[in-house]
Amino acid sequence: xxxxxxxxxxxxxxxxxxxxxxxxxxxxxxxxxxxxxxxxxxxxxxxxxxxxxxxxxxxxxxxxxxxxxxxxxxxxxxxxxxxxxxxxxxxxxxxxxxxxxxxxxxxxxxxxxxxxxxxxxxxxxxxxxxxxxxxxxxxxxxxxxxxxxxxxxxxxxxxxxxxxxxxxxxxxxxxxxxxxxxxxxxxxxxxxxxxxxxxxxxxxxxxxxxxxxxxxxxxxxxxxxxxxxxxxxxxxxxxxxxxxxxxxxxxxxxxxxxxxxxxxxxxxxxxxxxxxxxxxxxxxxxxxxxxxxxxxxxxxxxxxxxxxxxxxxxxxxxxxxxxxxxxxxxxxxxxxxxxxxxxxxxxxxxxxxxxxxxxxxxx
Amino acid sequence: xxxxxxxxxxxxxxxxxxxxxxxxxxxxxxxxxxxxxxxxxxxxxxxxxxxxxxxxxxxxxxxxxxxxxxxxxxxxxxxxxxxxxxxxxxxxxxxxxxxxxxxxxxxxxxxxxxxxxxxxxxxxxxxxxxxxxxxxxxxxxxxxxxxxxxxxxxxxxxxxxxxxxxxxxxxxxxxxxxxxxxxxxxxxxxxxxxxxxxxxxxxxxxxxxxxxxxxxxxxxxxxxxxxxxxxxxxxxxxxxxxxxxxxxxxxxxxxxxxxxxxxxxxxxxxxxxxxxxxxxxxxxxxxxxxxxxxxxxxxxxxxxxxxxxxxxxx
Numbered sequence: 215x216x217x218x219x220x221x222x223x224x225x226x227x228x229x230x231x232x233x234x235x236x237x238x239x240x241x242x243x244x245x246x247x248x249x250x251x252x253x254x255x256x257x258x259x260x261x262x263x264x265x266x267x268x269x270x271x272x273x274x275x276x277x278x279x280x281x282x283x284x285x286x287x288x289x290x291x292x293x294x295x296x297x298x299x300x301x302x303x304x305x306x307x308x309x310x311x312x313x314x315x316x317x318x319x320x321x322x323x324x325x326x327x328x329x330x331x332x333x334x335x336x337x338x339x340x341x342x343x344x345x346x347x348x349x350x351x352x353x354x355x356x357x358x359x360x361x362x363x364x365x366x367x368x369x370x371x372x373x374x375x376x377x378x379x380x381x382x383x384x385x386x387x388x389x390x391x392x393x394x395x396x397x398x399x400x401x402x403x404x405x406x407x408x409x410x411x412x413x414x415x416x417x418x419x420x421x422x423x424x425x426x427x428x429x430x431x432x433x434x435x436x437x438x439x440x441x442x443x444x445x446x447x448x449x450x451x452x453x454x455x456x457x458x459x460x461x462x463x464x465x466x467x468x469x470x471x472x473x474x475x476x477x478x479x480x481x482x483x484x485x486x487x488x489x490x491x492x493x494x495x496x497x498x499x500x501x502x503x504x505x506x507x508x509x510x511x512x513x514x515x516x517x518x519x520x521x522x523x524x525x526x527x528x529x530x531x532x533x534x535x536x537x538x539x540x541x542x543x544x545x546x547x548x549x550x551x552x553x554x555x556x557x558x559x560x561x562x563x564x565x566x567x568x569x570x571x572x573x574x575x576x577x
Numbered sequence: 578x579x580x581x582x583x584x585x586x587x588x589x590x591x592x593x594x595x596x597x598x599x600x601x602x603x604x605x606x607x608x609x610x611x612x613x614x615x616x617x618x619x620x621x622x623x624x625x626x627x628x629x630x631x632x633x634x635x636x637x638x639x640x641x642x643x644x645x646x647x648x649x650x651x652x653x654x655x656x657x658x659x660x661x662x663x664x665x666x667x668x669x670x671x672x673x674x675x676x677x678x679x680x681x682x683x684x685x686x687x688x689x690x691x692x693x694x695x696x697x698x699x700x701x702x703x704x705x706x707x708x709x710x711x712x713x714x715x716x717x718x719x720x721x722x723x724x725x726x727x728x729x730x731x732x733x734x735x736x737x738x739x740x741x742x743x744x745x746x747x748x749x750x751x752x753x754x755x756x757x758x759x760x761x762x763x764x765x766x767x768x769x770x771x772x773x774x775x776x777x778x779x780x781x782x783x784x785x786x787x788x789x790x791x792x793x794x795x796x797x798x799x800x801x802x803x804x805x806x807x808x809x810x811x812x813x814x815x816x817x818x819x820x821x822x823x824x825x826x827x828x829x830x831x832x833x834x835x836x837x838x839x840x841x842x843x844x845x846x847x848x849x850x851x852x853x854x855x856x857x858x859x860x861x862x863x864x865x866x867x868x869x870x871x872x873x874x875x876x877x878x879x880x881x882x883x884x885x886x887x888x889x890x891x
Binding site for chain 1: 756757758759760761762763764765766767768771775776779780861
């Protein structure tokens with residue numbers, strides 16, 4: 215296994231001394247915690263997000279799309295939770311629920327001692343200083359009429375984090391350098407940049423708030439593979455330097471493994487397996503995870519050809535009408551009568567390895 | 578300290594005069610009309626008495642001559658002086674009404690789109706109901722309640738126009754408020770007002786400005802028809818619209834200059850505002866920079882040379 219620390223720095227972009235000073239300053243401000251005693255920063259219990267399906271003139275509710283159904287997880291400060299799954303499995307919905315973009319159907323979310331679901335919109339505005347998001351599409355998320363400097367200063371202006379134009383200029387310069395862009399770009403407009411550069415601007419905008427938690431919603435999915443590597447190592451570098459916590463949503467298994475401490479595998483709105491990233495990839499327990507990992511290519515043709523390939527039949531069932539019992543039972547090669555009748559519970563098989571599968575529980 | 582080098586943006590006027598010559602011409606024409614309106618008492622060859630041009634029955638319906646460059650009307654008023662004084666009413670009314678109606682529709686439309694939900698529903702049904710009643714009827718009712726006068730006329734013309742225009746603003750604003758960057762502003766801690774002012778309004782501004790420029794002519798004609806119905810500023814106060822729709826129309830075959838002069842004046846003003854609006858929109862929207870015709874021939878060569886020099890310097 216590659217050591218993450220060295221790997222993150224191997225793709226490092228040059229950072230000037232000023233920025234290093236700034237980073238040191240901010241690291242000092244962060245409470246120093248040993249890895250073993252890391253503080254829990256986000257705790258999500260039994261999160262449910264059902265979208266009503268309406269019909270007819272009077273918008274009668276005829277059913278619900280269970281986008282996220284009974285999901286629980288915890289994230290410690292300075293760590294990353296990766297969420298993987300097929301499209302429509304509810305990955306992004308979790309991110310949006312945490313950001314309070316939706317009114318959640320049920321469950322509890324505790325962020326840094328605050329109960330997120332009971333915050334008023336006004337209170338949420340100050341919470342968003344610490345808890346922010348970087349979105350998938352770098353083309354839509356930057357206001358075309360604002361310069362890069364306006365975009366980066368949006369958060370600091372909302373929260374009145376600077377008092378003079380000089381300070382504002384410093385923030386912009388530092389942020390641009392931190393994400394590896396030339397500070398000369400400050401007065402340019404977003405349409406003058408490429409996708410990767412725009413995503414960096416997007417990241418700089420989030421970092422300018424000095425947040426402690428960032429939800430990264432498929433931030434590399436819209437980018438080229440070479441740019442993906444740059445952005446991921448940028449995110450890891452910034453995380454180590456500023457002690458940030460991430461939820462990293464993606465569908466590329468190797469990218470998510472690279473950045474995450476923990477990985478949650480989602481299928482049809484439920485977490486199927488949740489464990490440390492290395493444990494998950496080395497010892498996948500859930501049949502769905504096994505299928506996913508077997509589908510991911512290995513950069514070694516001989517090994518790639520030799521390994522067992524698990525093919526899944528059929529389509530993902532509709533989330534409006536999920537199968538009875540285990541959500542995965544329609545496509546699982548081990549499914550038996552019990553799987554079709556009874557919903558599996560999340561069980562800890564040891565080593566912080568949580569799996570929702572009857573077969574694993576039975577062993 | 579690391580500093581981002583912020584080069585000073587070229588000033589708006591500088592850019593307008595340098596890159597949008599026709600728009601600059603429009604601006605000059607509007608300023609010219611404004612100056613004429615302000616200094617009417619100084620410029621006019623025949624001075625007004627109590628806001629009215631003196632009549633002389635002996636000189637009625639005279640064609641343009643040295644004494645009366647634009648001729649005279651059916652009661653012997655000097656048309657040039659009449660136009661100069663009429664500029665006051667028309668320019669003030671035109672500019673103030675278009676601005677006011679735009680502001681009204683901007684506030685209603687943007688608030689309705691961004692706040693959404695029940696607020697949007699109620700406001701939009703009110704706008705629908707308002708649209709069902711003929712505009713002229715509402716104006717006449719409002720006018721008869723408020724009475725004659727310039728300020729009343731401004732209110733009566735601009736508020737109905739603003740309410741009507743708010744639907745267009747709303748539909749444009751809805752598209753912007755659902756965009757990635759507007760949603761992102763909420764996730765950075767911005768409130769509704771921040772979203773409205775910082776993201777939605779600037780992004781629909783090009784459309785608003787085009788619309789604003791187009792409605793100027795309509796306002797001047799609206800004033801003319803109100804005048805025609807006897808609800809104008811005041812029956813004898815000079816105004817372009819009144820001359821065009823009143824005397825100009827009835828004496829069209831005998832004295833065509835009575836219709837032509839105010840007609841051309843209105844046309845120039847509408848043209849000027851439309852061109853200015855077009856240019857301002859191009860400058861305000863950075864994506865339209867360097868569009869068709871902006872860089873061609875010698876200009877393009879010059880830019881390429883400049884870029885090459887810049888590269889050599891680095």
